[in-house]
Every structure is written in C-alpha cells, then in structure tokens.
Amino acid sequence: MISTHVLDVSIGRPAPGMRVTASRVEDTRRSTIAADVTDSEGRVRELVPDMALVGGGVFELTFETGTYFSARGVTHFHPRVTVTIEVADPSQHYHVPVLVSPFGYTTYRGS
Structure with a gap:
C-alpha cells in the first residue's frame, strides 16, 4: 500500500483538499495508477491500496501544491511537487509524508 500525509508547515496544519496522483514509471513512460484528494487531516490513507496488483518498481507521487x-x-x-519512490517489496506499506510551504517542501519515508 502507498499512503501519504501532507502538512502545510506555513500554518502548522494539515493540507486538506490537495490532489495527489500516483504514476508508475517505466523507462520514460508514466502511467497513472491512482488519484485522490487529501482529507481534512491532510491524508490519503490508501492512495494505492493493493500493491500486489501493480507490483514493485518506481513510482511518482505528484502533489498539486x-x-x-x-x-x-x-x-x-x-x-506541483513530485516525489519519486522505489517500491522494492510490494507487500510492505509505503507511507510518504510531505511537508509543504509556499516556497519549499521536504519528504521522507514514514511508518
């Protein structure tokens, strides 16, 4: 599973209503596999709920900041902010928190 949590650090609160798109990257091709909008807590709890269906590989998460x-x-x-991740084991949960502000962002692999 891929999930995310977006926090707007410029106001110290979650970022609700932000569109997030997940795409598989193969060579130079990108194919959208999921899209959703962050909830009132700034979360998309199951952006890609079942990685077994899409397998491992390289994915881009695009946040419409x-x-x-x-x-x-x-x-x-x-x-927009695009975070590229590599899913080595599709059975694991990949949580991608993103901290945004009007002029910057940071991300890490969460738990």
Whole structure:
C-alpha cells in the first residue's frame, strides 16, 4: 500500500483538499495508477491500496501544491511537487509524508 500525509508547515496544519496522483514509471513512460484528494487531516490513507496488483518498481507521487496554495490566495513557487519512490517489496506499506510551504517542501519515508 502507498499512503501519504501532507502538512502545510506555513500554518502548522494539515493540507486538506490537495490532489495527489500516483504514476508508475517505466523507462520514460508514466502511467497513472491512482488519484485522490487529501482529507481534512491532510491524508490519503490508501492512495494505492493493493500493491500486489501493480507490483514493485518506481513510482511518482505528484502533489498539486500550486492549486492548493492558489485556492487560499497564497503566492507560491512550486506549482506541483513530485516525489519519486522505489517500491522494492510490494507487500510492505509505503507511507510518504510531505511537508509543504509556499516556497519549499521536504519528504521522507514514514511508518
């Protein structure tokens, strides 16, 4: 499973309503496998619920940060943030927290 949690560190709160897309990357091809919107807690609990169906490999998670900040009237630098991850074992849970602000972001593998 792939899940995510987005926090807006500029206000110290979750980032609700942000669109997140998951794509499989093979060579130069990308194919969208899932999309969702963060809930009131800034979470997408099961962006890709069953990795056994898609297998391991390289995936991109794209966060529509520009739309999120524009909807709040906030000037921003990154129209979107793309996080590339490698799923080595599809039976594991891959949690990808992202901390965003209008002018930067950071991410890590969560638990």
